[in-house]
Amino acid sequence: NNRVSPLYSGTGHLCRACTSVSALPADTEKGRRRVVHVLEDDTGAVIVQTAPGKVVTHRGGSITLPCRFHHEPEDIDPARIRIKWTKVTDALQFDDVFVSLGRQQRVYGKYRGRVSLEEAGPGDASVVIHNVTLDDYGRYECEVTNDMEDDTGFVNLDLEGVVFPYYPHLGRYKLNYHQAEDACKQQDAILASHSQLHKAWLEGLDWCNAGWLEDGSVQYPISHPRDQCGRKDNPAGVRNYGYRHKEDERYDAFCFTSKLNGNVYFLKRFKKVNYAEATKACVRDGSVIAKVGQLFAAWKFQLLDRCEAGWLEDGSIRYPIVNPRARCGGDWPGVRHLGFPDKKFKLYGVYCFKKKEEEMMSKLPTTKSPTKKNSDSLPTNTTVSS
Structure with missing residues (x-):
């Protein structure tokens, strides 16, 4: 065909x-906390309520996954409330994200140092994910257990x-x-x-x-x-x-x-170069040769517009056009692709990527960890089931 x-x-x-791929359901909801209403009942069961639809952020941002709960009786010991967050990776598969039992907390795997309870008052089981990555995209389960009773809710995390x-x-x-x-x-x-x-x-x-x-x-x-x-x-x-x-x-x-934690740019040079020379030129400029995804992200979010073909990390030749003109490949905006030429003998410009200085750690809120109990691992005499 x-x-x-x-x-x-x-x-x-x-x-x-x-x-x-824009925010859902609307850009105006991005970054705002959802109001979650919890209905009381007289069954004695734990009731968990999460936000309908999706919460939306972008790579590198911070986002609250909202979850609230109500339980009967009202005077139950908070130390007996267990909160567990997992990510749904397949129909019957889950990755552990966060678990707490009273004041004891544990964060798992790649979420360490990035996930914490929001702690916005009684009944709040929401967690905040900082420095969101592409892999954070997906569906999360919030489970709250009160002794023998438990309930769950789901939150979908979307990315711009x-x-x-x-x-x-x-x-x-x-x-x-x-x-x-x-x-x-x-x-x-x-x-x-x-x-x-x-x-x-x-x-x-x-x-x-x-x-x-x-x-x-x-x-x-x-x-x-x-x-x-x-x-x-x-x-x-x-x-x-x-x-x-x-x-x-x-x-x-x-x-x-x-979105990128950095910038893509066309390296200005007096002459065109082959692939090996292009890679070295970016390094000499304090950066690295850009990847295809980085060029697309720069075109989308930086509005990078450059009518000059350049090498990318995979050996392809591309260039980004935001404002179409006849001499730049046609009537549509987009990332033009000229294929994969001979790396040794074909000469072009190059697109480089320079990462921003890491400032995320200084921006993170101070977590409450007065004792070693609020560390990555729970005491051996504390039971937190899967």
Whole structure:
């Protein structure tokens, strides 16, 4: 099949409006605390209430995952209340995030140093995640236990960002699921979710090559049906191949990235260079050669607009266009892709990435840890079940 999309021309541009994944349900709700109402009853059970819909932030930000609880009787010892947060990684799989029993608290794995109770009053089980990463995206469970009674609620954490299709220098349809996952990570991104791809399609993303998503399915978005992309008489939408064999089958990837802790820039030089010289030039300038995901993030959030082709870390040649003009590859904004030329003999400019100085630790609020009991591990005589 001819898999060339009309929105992805010979210069390989990707429409800016097509790839934006914005806050849900609205930008005005970003960063605001949700008001959570808890209804009392007389059953004696613990009642947990979490925010409906999604909470939205961006990479590097801080976000509250809201969860409140009510229990009967009112005078129960707070030290007997157990709060546990986990992340849902699959239908029946969970990763531990945070657990507390009274004043004892523990944070797990990659969340250490970044997650703490909000402690906004009685009945508050909300946690705050600082320095949010791409991997924090997803669904979280809040469980509150009162002796033998317990209840749970769920919170969905969404990120502002951009979805982009990706294939490596080996060519199209060369990646199994695990290779696609690694390819996105190598380009400062993660495999996109179905909801992220669907959101991008609603905003116009049209791409005629099927790619892996994070749930193991293979899909592709079509805004303008045509015979080359699953028949012209089929309706527009996100075409779904279903869940495919993760080891044996090969497709492209749909990646997702968010804001950068740094800046991407075109390195001004008097002459063009090959790939090895481009890499060294960025290092001499106190930075590193930019990744594909970093260029997309810079185009989306920095509004980086540069009508000059340059090397990226994966050996591809691309350039970002916010304001389209005829001499810069067409009528659509996007990141133009010129392929993977010979690294030794082809000469181009280069896009570099310079990371900002880490200031997150100085910005974190002081946590309450008057004794060793509020440390990473709980005392051996404290029981906190999974």
